[in-house]
Amino acid sequence: MSEITVSIDGGESAQFTAGSTVRDAITTLLSNKQRKQTVAAKINDEIVDFTTVLTVDTSLVPVQTGSIEGLDILRHSTSHVMAHAVRDLFGADLQVAIGPAIENGFYYDFKRSDPFTPEDFEKIEARMEEIIRAALPFTKSGMSSADAVEYFKKTGEPFKVELIEDLGVENVSFYKVGEFTDLCRGPHLPDTSFVKAFKLLRVAGAYWRGDEKRDVLQRIYGTAFYDKKELKKHLNDLEEAKKRDHRKLGKELHLFTLSDEIGPGLILWQPKGSQLRRLIEDFWKDEHYRHDYELLYTPHIARQDLWKTSGHLDFYKESMFSPMEIDGVKYQLKPMNCPFHIGVYNSERRSYRDFPIRWCELGTVYRYERAGALHGLMRVRGFTQDDAHIFCRPDQLEDEIFNILDLNLHVLKTFGFSEYDIYLSTRPEKAVGTDEIWEKATSALKFGLEKKGLKYEIDPGEGVFYGPKIDIKIKDQLGRSWQCSTIQVDFNLPERFKMEYVGADNAMHQPIMIHRALMGSLERFIGVLIEQYAGAFPVWFAPTQARIMNITDAQIDYCEEVYRKLRQAGVRIEKDLRNEKLNYKIREAQHDKIPYMLIIGDNEKEDGTVTVRLRNGDNLPPMKIEEFTRKIEEEVVEGRGY
Structure with a gap:
């Protein structure tokens, strides 16, 4: 029988009889310690096991126990x-x-x-x-x-x-x-x-x-x-x-409700959950205003013909809800916000001087998910995307990608996410657009990532049919990954909707469209936040920042006065004036993850102060109401980053 040469990753090699196995090569070429850590091998990037027969010269790469x-x-x-x-x-x-x-x-x-x-x-x-x-x-x-x-x-x-x-x-x-x-x-x-x-x-x-x-x-x-x-x-x-399961904590902390009577996958936000959501939305809007975005609001339904033009009925029909008929015309709930933003764009003539145009929307969309796939806030049928679309000239694309990444990472960091995996998805087999424009868009995404000094992996062929994309998967306290942020370059919709602008040469040109979401959906992002913080949110976006509790009924009037002053000062405050033991009230406040407990007895009433207890059990010295208000304000400014 003929002989073949087998090497380990192009290095150490030996001669074997054709028909020998991977096991034979591993046994001969690796040390005893290496053999114990090797469970398979790669041949031309294909993983094979020890029984694989070798018939030609081969380079093996050991697959070891410590690898993925x-x-x-x-x-x-x-x-x-x-x-x-x-x-x-x-x-x-x-x-x-x-x-x-x-x-x-x-x-x-x-x-x-x-x-x-x-x-x-x-x-x-x-x-x-x-x-x-x-x-x-x-x-x-x-x-x-x-x-x-x-x-x-x-x-x-x-x-x-x-x-x-x-x-x-x-x-x-x-x-x-x-x-x-x-x-x-x-x-x-x-x-x-x-x-x-x-x-x-x-x-x-x-x-x-x-x-x-x-x-x-x-x-x-x-x-x-x-x-x-x-x-x-x-x-x-x-x-x-x-312990951190957002469904469990969401119920215990009275944040949201799931109701089969309302419908699976549809969220009912309770007052505290609504407050949490409002705080996140307000921060999101403020940040976008600071970064030169303009806010849009669009309908929840549209004529079915719109989804034919956009291509959603061709590529996304199974995830769309059934159409309804209004005045003899078919309408459908929106699965995406994109066509509406294009409608705003096409409502008037655009010039190259108008660019870049940055529009954002907290737009609620509806997508069909199988009942078995629904999971609390993470997989739902109605959710709000933190959506944005940027329209720009080709010469502006690189700067816009960089600006999006800058805002994206700032928002994630503000909410406590500093670890993430980044993927750059390239052209799939079925795609629209020329090779030249795909290369330009992919290069722009690479430029943005490299200019920010971000490590990323290429995900070959996993771009969407209309353009390449960046996906950012954040990691929580337990090291779990969550898909939230995405940046996508689109050549398809501008062509389908005949989007144009007047260039410097007075000719008509097609703009580049960028789809972008930072949180993905508010529902999922809030679910991740609940699990990230185990419900103990930072002061700046905690639904309730403090709870007042009296020791006896003799302090009720003063508690009411403190409550009114703090509420007027913008502190998110609750009061617990029940005729219960103080330790019981404290335990309940700790269970409810309230950052601060303001305890009021006769001394506090006489001195015009409050005693401040933290949710971890530590106590701060008594302080005046104004002093506590400043403390909250400072924590909010520090938490929001300005």
Whole structure:
């Protein structure tokens, strides 16, 4: 047999017989320590497992346990171990569906008549431990699709049959671990002993292939790490996330309500939540005014023909609500604000001297989300976008991108977000506009990012069909990422709506349009803020900044006087004058995350002061009402950044 040369990332190499495996190369070329940390390899950027056969000269890049790819392989493999255990324990009453790795873990879907219970989880985990200790190898094999369909029909696995038939390929691959065989592309771990730390987390309902008309499956979620300390930290983070859950805190702090009577995915803002929202909106409007934007208001519905012109009915119909008929004409709820801003633009003749035009709107839009995808404030059917559209000349594009980034990062920082991941998405296969204008727009986005000194990743081919974009994913206190900010350059709508301006040459030109959102949606952003601060908001945007509480009824009149003065001074103040023990009132105020408690007894009444207690339990010296007012004002100015 012929010999081939295999190297590690173009470096150390050795001769092997053609037909040797990745395992053979890894065993020969890596040290013992390196081998223990290697779970797969990359060949020409494709990840393959140890069983892959090598027939030509090859350069391998080890995939190690500390990498993102290594974690994905671990979690995908652990899902197979879990499915093996579940099949062993409940095989007579079970069909298996799919089991991928996901962010921070994995899941596997099963069809079973009885629900899984906490006691079942204990049994499944115990069986998984046995499989892991056995160090069972993951072995790959192939089969024609026709034979695979027959195999799964015989074994009573209709979900696998459907998957194969939909793939439309000649051959499919399988992975076998112990007695469990699954349809899978892989790659997988060398054997089950690489699974060092795992935990099953919860079970939830899931529709087969996300279709509400299909089978309801049971989805078991779990997570896995190569290190038990990392697993422990992750489980602690999950417990902390439960405490910070915006749905739980939103109810406890009386911020918002979800009502099936009103409709799923539609938010009812309670007075405190409305106050929180107003403070955020006022800050947003003030910042945009300072950055030379003008405010617009637009309708909630429009003629259906508008959405035909914009292309939304072609590209976005499934996310739009059904049309309604008014005076014999079809109208639809708006999923976007863009066409309305274009309508304002086209309402009069524009000159090159008018640019840049910066318009912003807190515009409420409506998009259909499946019931199973709805999630508190994070996924809703009616939400308010902090939207803006900038119209500019080509020579202004780079400066406008830079200005948007500057405002964007300032707003995020003001709300406490200083860590984020940035992605630059480039031209997809299907796109409008010439190569030249795509290159100019992409270069402008790059220029803005690099001028700000921002690190970013290229997300190839993930731009929208009408132009490239920047996405900013903020990170919260627990390191979780949230998609909020986006900046998109658009060549499509200006052409569709025949937007023009008179250039310096007196000829007509098409402007460049930039779509931009800083928070994404107010609903989601407020949900993230609730979890970021665990409901204990900074003073500058806390719905209630202080609560007055008396010790006895003898101080009620003075409490009312303090309340009126602080309210007139603009302090967001509440009063608790109930005939309850002071410690009880303090505990309630701390539970409600009130920044300051103003305690008034006989001494405070006599001296014309208030005793100030912080929500963390610390006390400040007594102070005059005017002094406390200045303190609040200073904190607001510091928090807002001016």
